[in-house]
Amino acid sequence: GNWGRLAAQQTLSQDDLLQFDTFGNVSLIHITDIHAQLKPIWFREPEINLGVGGNKGQVPHITGADFRRAYGIEDGSPSHYALSYDDFVALGHAYGKMGGLDRCATVINNIRAERPDALLLDGGDTWHGSYTCYKTEGQDVVNVMNLLKPDAMTFHWEFTLGSDRVRDIVDDLPFAALGQNIFDSEWDEPAEDFAPYKFYESGGVKVAVVGQAFPYMPIANPGWMFPEYSFGIRDQRMQKMVDEVRGQGAELVVCLSHNGFDVDKKMAERVTGIDVILAGHTHDALPEPYLVGETLIVASGSNGKFISRVDLDVRDGRMMGFRHKLIPIFSDVIAPDSEVAEAIDAERAPFANELSEVIGRTADDTTLFRRGNLNGSWDDLICDALIEEREADIAMSPGVRWGPSIMPGQDITREDIWNVTSMTYPNAYRTEMTGQFIHEIMEDVADNLFNPDPYYQQGGDMVRVGGMGYRIDVTKPIGERITEMTLLKTGEAIDPAKTYTVAGWASVNEGTEGPPIWDVVENHIRRQGTVSVAPNTSVQVIGA
Amino acid sequence: LGLGATVVAVLPVQATAAVDEAIAAFTGGAEMGSEGITLIAPEIAENGNTVPIEVNAPGAEAIFIVAAGNPTPGVATFNFGPLAAAQSGSTRIRLAGTQDVIAIARMPDGSFVKASQEVKVTIGGCGG
Amino acid sequence: MADNVKPRVRVPRDATAGEVITIKTLISHNMESGQRRDDDGNIIPRSIINRFTCDFNGVNVLEVAMEPAISTNPFFEFQATVPESGTFTFTWYDDDGDVYTETKEITVS
Numbered sequence A: 001g002n003w004g005r006l007a008a009q010q011t012l013s014q015d016d017l018l019q020f021d022t023f024g025n026v027s028l029i030h031i032t033d034i035h036a037q038l039k040p041i042w043f044r045e046p047e048i049n050l051g052v053g054g055n056k057g058q059v060p061h062i063t064g065a066d067f068r069r070a071y072g073i074e075d076g077s078p079s080h081y082a083l084s085y086d087d088f089v090a091l092g093h094a095y096g097k098m099g100g101l102d103r104c105a106t107v108i109n110n111i112r113a114e115r116p117d118a119l120l121l122d123g124g125d126t127w128h129g130s131y132t133c134y135k136t137e138g139q140d141v142v143n144v145m146n147l148l149k150p151d152a153m154t155f156h157w158e159f160t161l162g163s164d165r166v167r168d169i170v171d172d173l174p175f176a177a178l179g180q181n182i183f184d185s186e187w188d189e190p191a192e193d194f195a196p197y198k199f200y201e202s203g204g205v206k207v208a209v210v211g212q213a214f215p216y217m218p219i220a221n222p223g224w225m226f227p228e229y230s231f232g233i234r235d236q237r238m239q240k241m242v243d244e245v246r247g248q249g250a251e252l253v254v255c256l257s258h259n260g261f262d263v264d265k266k267m268a269e270r271v272t273g274i275d276v277i278l279a280g281h282t283h284d285a286l287p288e289p290y291l292v293g294e295t296l297i298v299a300s301g302s303n304g305k306f307i308s309r310v311d312l313d314v315r316d317g318r319m320m321g322f323r324h325k326l327i328p329i330f331s332d333v334i335a336p337d338s339e340v341a342e343a344i345d346a347e348r349a350p351f352a353n354e355l356s357e358v359i360g361r362t363a364d365d366t367t368l369f370r371r372g373n374l375n376g377s378w379d380d381l382i383c384d385a386l387i388e389e390r391e392a393d394i395a396m397s398p399g400v401r402w403g404p405s406i407m408p409g410q411d412i413t414r415e416d417i418w419n420v421t422s423m424t425y426p427n428a429y430r431t432e433m434t435g436q437f438i439h440e441i442m443e444d445v446a447d448n449l450f451n452p453d454p455y456y457q458q459g460g461d462m463v464r465v466g467g468m469g470y471r472i473d474v475t476k477p478i479g480e481r482i483t484e485m486t487l488l489k490t491g492e493a494i495d496p497a498k499t500y501t502v503a504g505w506a507s508v509n510e511g512t513e514g515p516p517i518w519d520v521v522e523n524h525i526r527r528q529g530t531v532s533v534a535p536n537t538s539v540q541v542i543g544a
Numbered sequence B: 001l002g003l004g005a006t007v008v009a010v011l012p013v014q015a016t017a018a019v020d021e022a023i024a025a026f027t028g029g030a031e032m033g034s035e036g037i038t039l040i041a042p043e044i045a046e047n048g049n050t051v052p053i054e055v056n057a058p059g060a061e062a063i064f065i066v067a068a069g070n071p072t073p074g075v076a077t078f079n080f081g082p083l084a085a086a087q088s089g090s091t092r093i094r095l096a097g098t099q100d101v102i103a104i105a106r107m108p109d110g111s112f113v114k115a116s117q118e119v120k121v122t123i124g125g126c127g128g
Numbered sequence C: 001m002a003d004n005v006k007p008r009v010r011v012p013r014d015a016t017a018g019e020v021i022t023i024k025t026l027i028s029h030n031m032e033s034g035q036r037r038d039d040d041g042n043i044i045p046r047s048i049i050n051r052f053t054c055d056f057n058g059v060n061v062l063e064v065a066m067e068p069a070i071s072t073n074p075f076f077e078f079q080a081t082v083p084e085s086g087t088f089t090f091t092w093y094d095d096d097g098d099v100y101t102e103t104k105e106i107t108v109s
């Protein structure tokens, strides 16, 4: 439907967005997975977000109209636009871009005006994901975030800057760098550079914040970039830390987590005594906290699109009640904070020409997005680029959840391309694989996503494939999910014994060779001029 | 995502007769209980070549560790001396693929207890 | 003999009598499993440390029999009780007959 006109009738105001009756005695402000997006962006929420096992049909694994129904969100409303995928273009034109750290600053300052000792907690995936972040090795984001004065953060993609660089930044960080699960890999001892927790005094309440970094760092990202560290869920140690801070008088225990939502749910079942888990990594935005026993799980989206505010009433060492709001950062409605806006512009100024160069544009029928368990149109475009520029039969692109969207009929700048490709291991490899091996890869990645036990999941999405179709039954065990693999250019079944040329990027293997993916995509888009991506019909999903 | 030229096969490795033989060599074929022993291993190995494991069986004389899917299943035997403060130990092991790691303790009364956990060895996923 | 074999251990310098202490040991060693092949397809012969012992003043704390599935640079962590001041002796036995030892003093009060 066309919600544009209806939407325009619903005027938004900054006051409405920020309206919150201050409650209790403690306020938490949560932002996560910014992925270096300093400026407002378009961001289309997922269309396909499958839950498996006990999480089938549970939040956050519901999308679109089902999601709106679950949370009582009116069709065409600002929340419809911010939280679900459908009618994205029409609603986007009515409501505008989201995010911008200068707008986030306004929201944070506003909360602090009401609750001066509110704690600002950053869930990580902050120093990664843009042209300027790559060129400055994260310094641009660090500088801007410091102005927001966080109280603590935890980590994931930050480590792909390499451990030396991470330590350099952490040494100078004016707030706590937390991760109870970050260990020295040689001696298996807690890593000295990252504290497990930190105490804060807020509203007369002793608050402990325990950090939980991404548990699967050396699996999902190149371990050779940070060999001194080991991670893991380590929920037994988490319990020990919770008991320890309780023993030291913590009245409120907050876990600043980068586990991913389903892992947080399971951890909340296994670890007792955590009052609030601030969830990151899986980029879910939920308008209400999710309750596991007495633990609140708060999910605050990604790319600077949302900030969560959680007010808590803590008395006699117990959380007695809460009030929560997921604040969508409508960039045309929330006034930018001028100091932060200037700082952002200053960080970007040295790169202004490179960032703004127009490489091509999207056709009127094409929205570029990437978010969801299977290929998005950005992924399809990247796979097309790999197949054509690298002369491959099949392309594979990582199932990451970051990367803003591009509206139809919009210029695609270099910045836009880097927003979906920027990383420190960008080489676009070209290699030979047997059909059997391709199948093994598909099965392996599928199990990292669809294993019914969340502790065996890594919170990414299915590897995006170009040039090949397949059928996936998400309910089957490893080895049996992927069938009917077909080479699209011939329509023939993939032969396990035959060898195919595969191009891909983001290999975790050291020494991977090939041009950086952003050059591959830029060349492809330049050649196309106007980019049109047809809906992907080559993946058949069963058991959803 | 860990795709590249030098990845290895990662489907679950099936246990073989060699596993039964290795276990029988330690237990003499005795029945095994499941109480009084813990095995801690990661659900997913960060690196299949160096998987941290921890075993603990209070009062045990010895603990035998088996990797059920390795070509040679035996991994190590911990024999505890008089000055061991606990019958526990940690080490790092190689796993050829996703498989069960098994720990079996021999108790002073000649009985045996067993614990096992599946460890997934993966070529890697993708990140959020 | 294997190259650059270097043992390292972590033992507290002092303890109280009967205290439970944690010991960690590492030794740099390839632990060639005997299952890998070189570029010409030939099996690279097995060469591992096959046994590790820890004793305190001549009394055994731990003995580990090791197979090729123990990772490169073998690591052990375990716990000991120390009845008196004395010396921990750590010994690693290589397939090639070499023996590596390391000692650590501990003062018990």
Ligand SMILES: [Mn+2]
Pocket (backbone or CB within 6 Å): A125, A156, A157, A214, A258, A280, A281, A282, B127, B128
């Ligand atoms: Mn993440």
Ligand SMILES: [Mn+2]
Pocket (backbone or CB within 6 Å): A033, A035, A124, A125, A281, A282, A283, A302, A401, A402, B127, B128
């Ligand atoms: Mn993220």
